[in-house]
Amino acid sequence: MSEIIIRNLSEESMEETVKFISSCQTVDESFIAWLGYSPEEIKSQLMNITPSFTESCLIAIDRGVICGFLGIYVSEEQSVLRLLGPYVSTQKSWTEIALKLLSVFKAKIPKNINLAKVAFYDANVNCKRVYEANYFNVYNAEKTxxxxxxxxxxxxxxxxxxxxxxxxxxxxxxxxxxxxxxxxxxxxxxxxxxxxxxxxxxxxxxxxxxxxxxxxxxxxxxxxxxxxxxxxxxxxxxxxxxxxxxxxxxxxxxxxxxxxxxxxxxxxxxxxxxxxxxxxxxxxxxxxxxxxxxxxxxxxxxxx
Ligand SMILES: CC(C)(COP(=O)(O)OP(=O)(O)OC[C@H]1O[C@@H](n2cnc3c(N)ncnc32)[C@H](O)[C@@H]1OP(=O)(O)O)[C@@H](O)C(=O)NCCC(=O)NCCS
Missing domain, CATH: 3.40.630.30 (Gcn5-related N-acetyltransferase (GNAT))
Incomplete structure (x- = not known):
């Protein structure tokens, strides 16, 4: 775990990052709502994110390879923050990496935001466990x-x-x-x-x-x-x-x-x-x- 580096998403890491997210999106156990499935779709979503993707997205890197991602999408109008992730590729350090990504966002959350929201398939038990342990409550369930x-x-x-x-x-x-x-x-x-x-x-x-x-x-x-x-x-x-x-x-x-x-x-x-x-x-x-x-x-x- 000590080798894992968390840093902002950069233009150079974009291609690898969107491939990484895409591979997570195609599996129900790691799917998160709001981002698409293909690298192209995810890339266009991240490029249009507000504030800019460099501000709003974090990646975790293990020995030069991306192993985690967490983005935020802020809707000032609704005073809501939507969480895009965390996506983590290793089962062993899943929780540790996820918690680190969530903690780093502390400094980036605008003060006027009242709610943080996230959505995923109920098969994504890792996300469910981590979010439920951290004051997130289920407010909606939708069938696809x-x-x-x-x-x-x-x-x-x-x-x-x-x-x-x-x-x-x-x-x-x-x-x-x-x-x-x-x-x-x-x-x-x-x-x-x-x-x-x-x-x-x-x-x-x-x-x-x-x-x-x-x-x-x-x-x-x-x-x-x-x-x-x-x-x-x-x-x-x-x-x-x-x-x-x-x-x-x-x-x-x-x-x-x-x-x-x-x-x-x-x-x-x-x-x-x-x-x-x-x-x-x-x-x-x-x-x-x-x-x-x-x-x-x-x-x-x-x-x-
Ligand atoms: C869901 C919603 C869009 C359905 O719209 P709607 O115009 O009532 O839909 P329809 O009239 O086509 O169908 C509703 C029922 O009326 C019946 N119906 C259709 N035509 C009819 C007619 N000419 N006369 C009488 N009943 C009719 C349908 O068979 C259907 O019955 P069923 O539910 O037993 O199959 C509407 O209820 C709505 O706006 N809800 C709030 C928002 C919402 O929930 N949106 C969906 C989010 S996923």
Whole structure:
């Protein structure tokens, strides 16, 4: 352990680091939410992290080889800090390296941040043990459901209702913001700023108002599409609008040869949404748990 060096991620270490994270992401036991799977996707995420990746990411090095990583992503607007890791490659010194990475961040946590959050598959028992021992509590659990292109059932429902399902346009902004939950991982304006050919926002419109929307991202380097947000205004539910929005995602995403499956996460207690997805043909893959630590009560301190 004495040989392990912790230092900030540098440009020179970027390629090795993203390969290291990617190898951890493909295994349920070391998967952490929010970073992608492929080195290319992870690299682009780290390059866009705020503050800069050199400020926000730490690596652990054992005899010249990367053996650990921990990043933080700060959302000043939400006063939340999201933890990207720790990822540690050795089982033997897992806890020691993880604790060291967590402790080094002490000096880097902005004072106005109230909550630290992290999420991973429940199979990641190392992370669960370390975080639970350090004032992190489970506040959410989500099932990941996937629809494989191969198992796509052709019966896409077409509703007879006068609901127009179409791409978002800028005049929808106010309606969209009203529907989008404030505490979501991306705020409404962030969703809009991410829109491009592969990050799409589809809305359902009735009487010239947006009454539902689905936002999804297609990750070319990972070969799948992820439905990030789906919402239908409460007074319009159970009329097939959610189904129509998902069907539209299926049509849009599977247009691309490289999209092999569509993924969605749903809270384990959101039976309504889960029933909807399974009826359409999604199948359960695994469970992600999300933990948080109240930094006002337990300021970032030494980890045990
Ligand atoms: C989940 C959510 C998007 C579903 O939207 P929705 O428009 O109510 O979905 P649908 O109407 O297509 O399907 C809901 C039910 O209505 C039924 N339904 C569909 N068309 C119908 C119609 N024309 N008449 C009556 N019922 C109908 C569906 O069969 C479905 O029943 P099921 O759950 O037994 O399968 C909506 O409840 C919502 O916004 N919830 C809050 C946010 C949320 O949980 N988002 C998902 C996060 S993963």
């Amino acid at each position: 459901l996937i629809m494989d292109k191969k198992s796509l059932i052709s019966a896409l429902e077409v509703s007879s209702q006068k609901i127009n399902v179409r791409y978002y346009k800028s005049s929808d902004f106010d309606d969209f913001i009203k529907l989008h939950p404030r505490t979501a991982y991306f705020t409404g304006p962030e969703v809009i700023s991410r829109l491009n050919q592969y990050n799409q926002l589809i809305v359902a419109e009735a009487d010239n108002h947006v009454i539902g929307y689905v936002y999804f991202e297609m990750l070319i380097s990972d070969g799948y599409a992820e439905i990030c947000f789906l919402n239908v205004s409460s007074e319009f539910r159970s009329r097939g609008i959610g189904s129509q929005l998902i069907n539209r995602v299926i049509i849009e995403a599977f247009k691309y040869d490289w999209v092999n499956h569509i993924q969605i996460s749903v809270r384990v207690n959101n039976k309504e949404a889960e029933r909807l997805y399974t009826r359409i043909g999604f199948e359960e893959k695994n469970v992600i748990i999300a933990l948080q630590r109240d930094l006002k009560v337990y300021p970032w301190g030494d980890f045990t």
